[in-house]
Amino acid sequence: MLFNYAIPFLALKEAIGLFALMLAFLMFSSRRGFFLFFFCYPFFLIFWRIIDYFAGEEKSMHGRVEWLGACVLGWGFILGAGFHIFFLLSLFPGSFFCLLAVMGPHCDTASRLSHLPLPDVATLLKRYVEFLDPLDGVDGKETSVDFAQQLTRSLLGGGGEVPPEWRGIAEYFRLLEQYAREYKRICNNLLRTSHMAALWNSLYLGNRSALPFGWNYTLYLDGPSLEQPCQKLHISLPALRAAIIGAASFHLRHLVKNPRFFTPEGQSCLPTSCRVDLKLCRDQFTRLFRTVRIPHLGMDGLRWSCTKKVLILRKGHPFVLDWVSFDAQDDVNGLGSRWLEEVITNARIIDTLMYETSTLSLQRESPLVFSSGCRGTWARIFERLWTEGISKAALDDITSCSFAICLDDEMDPALSLHGGKYPENRYPDMNVMYMLNPAGGASCNMEHSWGDGSIMLLVCSMIHHYTVSFCKEYVALDRTAWIDSSPDYKSHVRPVQFGPLAEDILDAIVECRQAHQRHVDNTELTVRNICVFGRNEIRRHCRVSPEAFVHAAFHLAQRRLFGDQRSTYCALLMRKYHHGRTETLRTVTKETQTLADLVESAENRKVFDQAVAAALQKASEEHSRRIVVCRAGEGFHRALTFLRRLHNVAKERLTHATSPPLTSDVSKVLALVDAFFFESSSLRELSCDYLSTSNITGSGIASFCFTATHPDGIGIGYSLFSDHLTFAFSAHKSFARPLRGRWKNKLANEGVTKSGGRHICQLYADALEQSLYDLYRLSAVLPPPKL
Numbered sequence: 001m002l003f004n005y006a007i008p009f010l011a012l013k014e015a016i017g018l019f020a021l022m023l024a025f026l027m028f029s030s031r032r033g034f035f036l037f038f039f040c041y042p043f044f045l046i047f048w049r050i051i052d053y054f055a056g057e058e059k060s061m062h063g064r065v066e067w068l069g070a071c072v073l074g075w076g077f078i079l080g081a082g083f084h085i086f087f088l089l090s091l092f093p094g095s096f097f098c099l100l101a102v103m104g105p106h107c108d109t110a111s112r113l114s115h116l117p118l119p120d121v122a123t124l125l126k127r128y129v130e131f132l133d134p135l136d137g138v139d140g141k142e143t144s145v146d147f148a149q150q151l152t153r154s155l156l157g158g159g160g161e162v163p164p165e166w167r168g169i170a171e172y173f174r175l176l177e178q179y180a181r182e183y184k185r186i187c188n189n190l191l192r193t194s195h196m197a198a199l200w201n202s203l204y205l206g207n208r209s210a211l212p213f214g215w216n217y218t219l220y221l222d223g224p225s226l227e228q229p230c231q232k233l234h235i236s237l238p239a240l241r242a243a244i245i246g247a248a249s250f251h252l253r254h255l256v257k258n259p260r261f262f263t264p265e266g267q268s269c270l271p272t273s274c275r276v277d278l279k280l281c282r283d284q285f286t287r288l289f290r291t292v293r294i295p296h297l298g299m300d301g302l303r304w305s306c307t308k309k310v311l312i313l314r315k316g317h318p319f320v321l322d323w324v325s326f327d328a329q330d331d332v333n334g335l336g337s338r339w340l341e342e343v344i345t346n347a348r349i350i351d352t353l354m355y356e357t358s359t360l361s362l363q364r365e366s367p368l369v370f371s372s373g374c375r376g377t378w379a380r381i382f383e384r385l386w387t388e389g390i391s392k393a394a395l396d397d398i399t400s401c402s403f404a405i406c407l408d409d410e411m412d413p414a415l416s417l418h419g420g421k422y423p424e425n426r427y428p429d430m431n432v433m434y435m436l437n438p439a440g441g442a443s444c445n446m447e448h449s450w451g452d453g454s455i456m457l458l459v460c461s462m463i464h465h466y467t468v469s470f471c472k473e474y475v476a477l478d479r480t481a482w483i484d485s486s487p488d489y490k491s492h493v494r495p496v497q498f499g500p501l502a503e504d505i506l507d508a509i510v511e512c513r514q515a516h517q518r519h520v521d522n523t524e525l526t527v528r529n530i531c532v533f534g535r536n537e538i539r540r541h542c543r544v545s546p547e548a549f550v551h552a553a554f555h556l557a558q559r560r561l562f563g564d565q566r567s568t569y570c571a572l573l574m575r576k577y578h579h580g581r582t583e584t585l586r587t588v589t590k591e592t593q594t595l596a597d598l599v600e601s602a603e604n605r606k607v608f609d610q611a612v613a614a615a616l617q618k619a620s621e622e623h624s625r626r627i628v629v630c631r632a633g634e635g636f637h638r639a640l641t642f643l644r645r646l647h648n649v650a651k652e653r654l655t656h657a658t659s660p661p662l663t664s665d666v667s668k669v670l671a672l673v674d675a676f677f678f679e680s681s682s683l684r685e686l687s688c689d690y691l692s693t694s695n696i697t698g699s700g701i702a703s704f705c706f707t708a709t710h711p712d713g714i715g716i717g718y719s720l721f722s723d724h725l726t727f728a729f730s731a732h733k734s735f736a737r738p739l740r741g742r743w744k745n746k747l748a749n750e751g752v753t754k755s756g757g758r759h760i761c762q763l764y765a766d767a768l769e770q771s772l773y774d775l776y777r778l779s780a781v782l783p784p785p786k787l
Contacts, residue, residue, distance in 0.1 A: 128640075179650075222699075242436055256282075280576060283579055291431050293447050297380065313424075321349065368427050452573065463700055521733075536723065554768065584637035594618075689713050692709050703728050
C-alpha cells in the first residue's frame, strides 16, 4: 500500500490550525495582541511538532503551519506594527493574504523549489525588443524600439551624456524596480510564495470577460470502446463511462493527499502514463477535486471541501450523487475486484438516474446558467439566493460537490468548447466538469483559477488507465453474486431544488441564455488530424523540435492567409518554480519570417530544399532559446504585468504626493512613460493574441479545444503524438482580420466572399495543413525506399 493516514491526528491538527489562525487575526486588532502573538507563536510550533510526530507527517504539515504562520505574521507585521512600504500594500489587500494562506505549500515544496526570478528593467526591455521587432503590422514600432534601447542605455549608464528627460525616466524605472524587489523579498521570505501569486489569483478569479463561456479549453477524452462491457453488464454507455471517470477521479484525489505519492518509490508503483514530474511544484494537487469557485462582486473566491459528492446535470436538472466507495487498496496497476464493484455499482445508480429522468422536460429556468455568463450578474444573484432558505441549501449542496458530470442528449466531445446549446446543463464553476453524450463520448474542462492543464493531463491519463484496466479485468469478476442486484437509487441520489425565483431573476436567466446562444452562434470550431507524420518523424527526419516545427507552420499559414505574421501567444509552463503558473511565449521571430519567405519562393515544394531545411533549423534554435530564457524567469509578460500594477499605483500616489521621491518633473515623466511604453500602440499590439496556442499531449487525450481570446484571433489547441498530430481551432464568426496573403486569389476562386462561403476556422485549417506538409517535404531527410 502506498498510503496510511493517521486520520484523528490530522483532523486535530487542521482544527487547531484554523483556530490559531482565527485567534491570531483577533489578536492583531491591538498592538498588545500583536506582540503577544509573537511571544506565543514559538510555543505553538513546538506543540504542533509534537502532534506531527504522532501523525507521522512531519515535513508536509509543518510546512503548512509555517506557511499559515508566515501569512499571519506578514499581514500583522505590515498592518499591526505600523510598517509601511510606500504603496505596495495597495496592490493586494488583506483578503489576498488570506487567499495566499489557503494556498500553502504541499509537503516540503517551499524548501525544495526556487522562487520565480524577477528580471531587472534592462532585461525586460531587451525581451520587449526581441518580441516586438519581428512582428508585422505594428504602428509606431520603430519609436517604441528606440525608446526601449535609449532607456536601457540610460539605466546601464552607457552611451555618454544622458539627456535630462531620459534621466528622469530612468530614475522612475529604478524606483519601480526597487519597490518590485522589496515586494518580491517580502513574498518570498515572509509569505513563502511567488511575487506573482496574488496577481495570478486576481487574473484567474477576476472577471474574465474575454472568455465568454467561462473556461479556457475542453479536453476530448480518449479510450477504448466500452460497448462490449456495457452489453454484458446491461449498463448504458454514458453510465459506465461516467462511473469509470468518477472512480478514477476520486482515487486520484486519494493518492495525491499523501506525500509518499511524490516520492520515487511512490511513483514506481504507478503506470508510466500516470506518473508526475517530481521537479515541478505540487501545490495545485492540493486543490484537485477540492475547490469550487464562488462568485463575488469584483473578485471571486474558492470554497474548499473534500466530499464524496458528485453533481449530476441532466437536462438542466441538478442532482447530487453520494458516491458509493469500497475499502480498496492503493495499488493502481491492477484495479482489483473492489474497484470494479465500485465502478459497476455507481454505473447502475447513474443508469437508473438516466432512466428516471428520461421523461423530464428541459429545465430552462435554472440559476446555474449564470455561471457561464456575466460574473457580476452571477455574483449578485448568488448573494440573493444565499439569503433564501431553500435556494441556500441548494447552492450549499452544489458547491460542496467534488466535480460535475453533465449527461447530454447530444454533444460532439471533440467540439464541446462552447458547451452546446444548453447552458443550464453546465456548471463551469466546478473544479472539474465532465461532459458525456449518449454514445459514451466524453470531454472535460477545469475551472482555471485552481490549476493548469498539466494537472488535467494526469487526470486524463488516470481515466484512460482505468478504462483500459476495466476492459481487461471486468470479465474475471464473480458476477453471479451481485451482477443483477440493483443498488438503492433513492438513498444515493437526490434532486436539488431551488426556491421560487423572483421575476427579475427569471428575466435575467432568459437574457443570459440568449447571450450564451449568441456566443455559440458566433463561435466556429473545427478539428484537423495530420496522420502522415508525427512527433517522431519530425525529430528523426527534420531534426528539429516538434514544437518549433508546428509554430513555424502556424506562422507560414498566417503569411499565406493574412499576408503577415502577428503576435502569437503560446502557454509556457512555469511550475518548476514555487507556486508557478504560466508565462507567455511569443513565437514570431525573424527566423520564422525568413523561413516563410524561402518556402513561398521554393520552386518545387515536394522535394527536399537545403535552404529551407537550414532556415527551419535556425527557427527551431531561436524557438528553443526563447523557451530557455523564459523558463529561466527572464520572460516579458509576467514581469510586465507586475510592473504595470506597480506603475498604476505609483502614478496615482506620485500625482498627489507633496514630496515625491523623484528629482525630475513627475507629471512629465509619467506622461512620457505612458505614451512610449505602458500605453503605447506597440505594447498593445504585442499583447494581442492573434493566434492563441497551447499544447497538451498525453495518454487519454484525443484532442482539445483552446479558446480564441481576441475578436480577430484564432485559438489553436494542439497535441503532438508520436505518430500523428491533432489540431482543434476556434474563432469568432465576426472575425474581421483581412485576407491579404498570397492565398487570397485561390480563396476567391473557391467562392469565398465576405458575405458567405467557408469560415475562417476552415480556411486557416486548410492553410496550416498545407503548410505542415510543405515544411515537412522541404526539410525532411527521408531514408531511401526499400527495394
